[in-house]
Amino acid sequence: MARPRVKCAPEHVLVFDLDDTLYLERDYVLSGLGAVGAWARERLGLVEYGNFLRRKFEAGARTQLFDDCLRDLDIDPTPSLVGRMLAVYRQHRPIIELAPDAANFLTNIAPHIAIGVITDGYLDAQRRKIRALDLYRRGVSLGICTDRWGRAHWKPDRRAFLHMQEYFGLANRCFTYVADNPVKDFIAPKALGWHTIRIVRPGRIDHADHPARHCDAQRVIENLGEL
Ligand SMILES: [Mg+2]
Structure with missing residues (x-):
């Protein structure tokens, strides 16, 4: 597996969800x-x-x-x-933009922090979103569309999270997942011992309608400026 292209060896990896985390779905x-x-x-x-x-x-x-x-x-x-x-x-080629706090956050990343993305959804659509948001030029080292392995590996499946760990070669406690959907986003990273943060963006599409499967993050924020 190719080594990540980052400025120096990362000590921590911040992994973001895409929809309603880095931009408004x-x-x-x-x-x-x-x-x-x-x-x-x-x-x-x-x-x-x-x-x-x-x-x-x-x-x-x-x-x-x-x-x-x-x-x-x-x-x-x-x-x-x-x-x-x-x-x-x-x-279609989406016309979307990073949320202002997300754009600001990505331009001010400390050198010892690497950035990843794990996103669910149809492969074609998610790849086009990553391209439209220009994430690789904005400092994202690895973007994983879970659909590359098929629907069975969408969250809460662990495969993408394990792949991320293997790619960076760091211990599980060195990873944080930032995402918006408590129904599916935090089950795998919590089970793997990652840190978890839920972002609650005004204007998001609400998914919290399955309380029985609800698994919340350790911390809740409203914008990435709070990180
Ligand atoms: Mg999301």
């Missing part, structure tokens, strides 16, 4: 819905479809958006049509 969703809206306008002549999608999302809808907005326009949401829209959504 709602910005990605709106960017994707805009791309699907443009596609529907050009390919299907559905001028209002993009606005329907955006309004439904803003009103709180989180699933079946494509289907429901097609039905609103009296169009049958066939699996093939919805599948094409999902592909446009996941393969």
Whole structure:
């Protein structure tokens, strides 16, 4: 395995989740819905479809958006049509930006700290987000999209966390995972003896709706300036 490219040997590795940790996921969703809206306008002549999608999302809808907005326009949401829209959504080039505190944090990293990213989600989409946020040029040494090993290895699976440990070759106590979702984010790093921090960004998409599986971090912050 290649050694990490960092300024000097790191003593600690700060590993971040991506969505709603380094940037607001709602910005990605709106960017994707805009791309699907443009596609529907050009390919299907559905001028209002993009606005329907955006309004439904803003009103709180989180699933079946494509289907429901097609039905609103009296169009049958066939699996093939919805599948094409999902592909446009996941393969669009996202217009997203780091949260200001995240951008500021990454420009002021101490030399003995290395930065990693572990993110869930469809491989294509997550890779495009990492590219859009220019994370490798902003000091991230290793970004792991868990989907590279398939859905079974999305969080809370440990594989990405073990891979991160092996890559940097440091003891488990030298790692901290910063993420937003207590349903799945902290189970593996806590079991492996990492430090854990939950970030609660205003404007995040709320996932805390499965209290039975809730596993919280050791510390809670509202922005990365608090680190
Ligand atoms: Mg997240």
